[in-house]
Amino acid sequence: MPLNSSQYTDLMDRYAQTQIENQLTLKDRKAEVYEKLPRIRKIDQEIAASSIQAIRERLDHGNDTTGSAKERNHKLIAEKKALLQANGYSEDYLQPIYTCPLCQDTGRVGTRYCSCFEQAAISLLYRQSNLEQVLQTENFEHFDLSYYPKDTDDSHPYSPYENMSNILSKAKEFVSSFDNAGGNLLFYGRTGLGKTFLSHCIAKALLDTHHTVLYQSSIHLFEDICSDAVMNKGRNPQSEETYRYLYSCDLLIIDDLGTEYTNSFVSSELYNILNTRMRDKKSTLISTNLDLQELTERYSDRITTRIIAEYKVFKFYGSNIRLAKRKKEIQK
Numbered sequence: 188m189p190l191n192s193s194q195y196t197d198l199m200d201r202y203a204q205t206q207i208e209n210q211l212t213l214k215d216r217k218a219e220v221y222e223k224l225p226r227i228r229k230i231d232q233e234i235a236a237s238s239i240q241a242i243r244e245r246l247d248h249g250n251d252t253t254g255s256a257k258e259r260n261h262k263l264i265a266e267k268k269a270l271l272q273a274n275g276y277s278e279d280y281l282q283p284i285y286t287c288p289l290c291q292d293t294g295r296v297g298t299r300y301c302s303c304f305e306q307a308a309i310s311l312l313y314r315q316s317n318l319e320q321v322l323q324t325e326n327f328e329h330f331d332l333s334y335y336p337k338d339t340d341d342s343h344p345y346s347p348y349e350n351m352s353n354i355l356s357k358a359k360e361f362v363s364s365f366d367n368a369g370g371n372l373l374f375y376g377r378t379g380l381g382k383t384f385l386s387h388c389i390a391k392a393l394l395d396t397h398h399t400v401l402y403q404s405s406i407h408l409f410e411d412i413c414s415d416a417v418m419n420k421g422r423n424p425q426s427e428e429t430y431r432y433l434y435s436c437d438l439l440i441i442d443d444l445g446t447e448y449t450n451s452f453v454s455s456e457l458y459n460i461l462n463t464r465m466r467d468k469k470s471t472l473i474s475t476n477l478d479l480q481e482l483t484e485r486y487s488d489r490i491t492t493r494i495i496a497e498y499k500v501f502k503f504y505g506s507n508i509r510l511a512k513r514k515k516e517i518q519k
């Protein structure tokens with residue numbers, strides 16, 4: 188599923204747009220600061236003049252005065268930063284603004300695409316444009332443990348609260364050690380216990396640290412794969428080019444595994460995706476309402492065996508958080 192040329196042009200247009208917006212913001216900032224702190228305008232003029240002077244000296248008279256010009260500018264820059272801070276601005280308030288500091292809003296780092304470009308491509312190709320919006324509210328900052336009851340029952344040694352505190356801290360650990368440790372997660376348990384919410388928390392934290400995340404509901408994912416297999420008879424639907432990001436994104440999240448229409452084709456595709464990602468040391472997060480027994484029955488032994496061996500498995504239990512949240516909203 189590579190980008191077609193109009194999608195590529197669209198993405199590059201977005202970068203151009205971002206650059207223009209950031210330049211305009213910087214222009215406004217300068218105007219605001221110059222108005223309020225005329226000394227800063229003077230400093231900027233002096234810095235520019237001093238650099239030009241040094242170049243002229245070298246060209247016209249063969250004198251290399253760049254060293255002393257540099258020193259002078261150094262002092263001026265320090266004065267400027269101090270002035271900005273003394274007036275309630277950050278010291279880099281007048282520095283160029285980049286939405287993505289990695290590629291400075293060009294989409295490329297050296298000869299490679301930046302992670303922000305890859306992520307934009309993923310969102311476009313896999314129709315996850317609403318994810319960004321969801322992540323505004325579903326993230327670690329908004330995770331509320333107070334919905335989980337603190338009493339234990341006979342079926343579990345820990346209360347839902349204790350269980351969830353543990354899962355939450357493991358999820359945060361997963362994110363903080365992502366670049367070094369990687370690994371895979373399986374969240375299972377009944378519906379409405381926060382599995383999807385926690386997957387969103389992890390997605391947001393990794394996107395914020397410039398990783399690529401492909402988030403797909405199981406239904407959607409396998410619908411696309413199956414229809415592609417039907418449409419492109421004879422062509423290998425597993426080809427890396429067709430589903431490049433399924434294999435190459437830093438984290439693949441398959442939400443609600445088990446809700447798709449499962450047949451032997453789906454089962455073997457699932458195995459192929461999970462297996463290839465494990466082989467390439469790419470992380471996968473699966474959430475499902477099925478328990479391990481049901482997973483084995485529905486897919487195959489080889490899938491469940493690999494999951495149990497290679498995934499950190501967490502069981503969610505307790506009462507339906509989604510309902511409790513709705514009730515609370517109604518009572519507001």
Ligand SMILES: [Zn+2]
Nearest residue numbers: 287290301303
């Ligand atoms: Zn970037």
